Amino acid sequence: MDRTDVEAAVFASRVSGCLLAGAVGDALGGPIEFSTLFGLRRQYGDAGITDLIYEGPGRTALITDDTQMTLFTVEGLIRFGVRIPGKTAGSAERAVLRALQRWNDTQRYFGPDELPAGDHRTGWLLQQPWLYHRRAPGAACLSGLESRLDGFAEWGRPGNVNPDSKGCGTVMRSAPFGLFATDAPAGFDLAARCAQYTHGHPTGYLAAGATSAIVHHLSRGRELIEAVSMTQELLATYPGHSETSEALRSAVALASQGGATSEKVEMLGGGWVAEEALAIAVYCALTAAETGGPAAAMMRRALLLSVNHSGDSDSTGSICGNLMGAWRGAEAIPSEWLVRLENRETINTLISDFIVALRDAPSLARGVPPWQDRYPGA
Known part of the structure; x- marks a missing residue:
């Protein structure tokens, strides 16, 4: 395996890790989302929960709307890459909007057989019956997508959709x-533009942009504190950044003190709004990194700390x-958690397709029938 192959394999692992660990964290926090510390x-002892809570068929851990929307976002980005010149057109933003509208359909109907006809209601992901379960979707996400409004605000100004909303759904x-x-x-x-399809408050969409930027840096090999910095x-170059910047500064400063506790997590807020959710996630990751040890142990510590608090546990x-x-x-995700994740096979298939699309999207648009059947353009 040459250097290029090694680099590709590492990046693929980080893509898979990002999306799978996100689903695991979601499943960890889902059952306790509305619990107090x-x-x-x-109920569980001084440490709070220490394992997944199995509420699904066959003792599986259920994902929530957080992972559902993430999966449809991935699908939209794949379909943008697979678009067929001369037959499908548009931007990545438009492809994501249509994907999020498909997710919204899963919240309005009981299954794929009930869907009315519509030019955006295509593709294999929408045909998965298990995605039609409502898992406490955010009100702004639902109302924003129902509004059918789009268009993007000048940076730092409220968007057209839910202009006062900055919930963590972004x-x-x-x-x-x-x-x-x-x-x-x-x-x-x-990320910031696509956040405006549901949340128009500048903090809501700028925190989404910051989340994307940190993930980008990490997936390309930056260390955690470097990616955050x-x-x-x-x-700081965007108008309206102050709330998100202050939340990140607080997370970094709190992590530097050591001694991670759930009480310190709650000093950053409840995670119900965008900047608090990002700050809590950053704090928990930084404290796990500071403690060190094997990657799987760091992953376990970070995820458990991120959900054991009185706030929006599934999102954090x-x-x-x-x-x-x-x-x-x-490789850092505890295997016993992965094996119990709801419909992991479907999630793995989408992630594998995403990795292929990231590597070779141009060839996918040149007429490979299976890809066009599964991802029929933007």
Whole structure:
């Protein structure tokens, strides 16, 4: 295996790790999303939960809307790459919007057989019945996609859709943009624009951009603190960045003190809004890195810390998983957690296709029928 092959294999592991660890973190936090820290400790002991909670058929751990929306975002980016010249056109943003509209269909109908006809209602992911389960989707995500409004705001100004909303529904689906983009600024801008389909508050969409930029740097080999620092510098160039910048500064400063605890996590907020969710994820990842040890042990510590608090545990767990997986790769995810993840085979298939599309998207558009059947253009 030459250097190019090794680099490709490492990048593929980071892509897989980012998306799979995000799903694992989501599944860890989902069952306790509305619990308090006091309640968690009373029920599970001083450490809170220490393992997945199996609520699905066959003792599986269920994902939530966070992973559902991430999967459809990935599908939209693949379909942008597979678009057929002369037959399909448009931008990556438009491809993602149509993918998110497909996700919205899964929240409105009971299964693929009930879908009405529509030019965006195509592709294999929409045909997966298990994705039609509602897992506490965010109100702004649903109302934003129902509004059918688009168009992007000047940086720092409210967007057209839900202009006062900055919920964490933007950051929990933004990791794929960092994997997809050729550089961090491009990933930042793409994530921030696509966040505006549901959340128009500048902090909501700029925090999404920052999430994408950190993931980009990590997936290309940067160390964690370096990726965060470089993203802080990029973020500071955008009008309206102050809330997100302050949240990241607080996370870095708190992590530097050592002694990670759930009480310190809660000093950063509950994670219900975008900048808090990102800050909690960054804090938990940084403290795990500071403690060191085997990658799997760091992954376990980071993810458990990221969900054992009184806030939006599935979203903070998902984002922390995205960061840790993009940094340490798929091999760092505890295997006993992966094997119990809901419909892991479908998730793995989508990730494998995404890796192929990232590597060789131009050839996919030249007429490979299986790809055009599964991903029929943007």
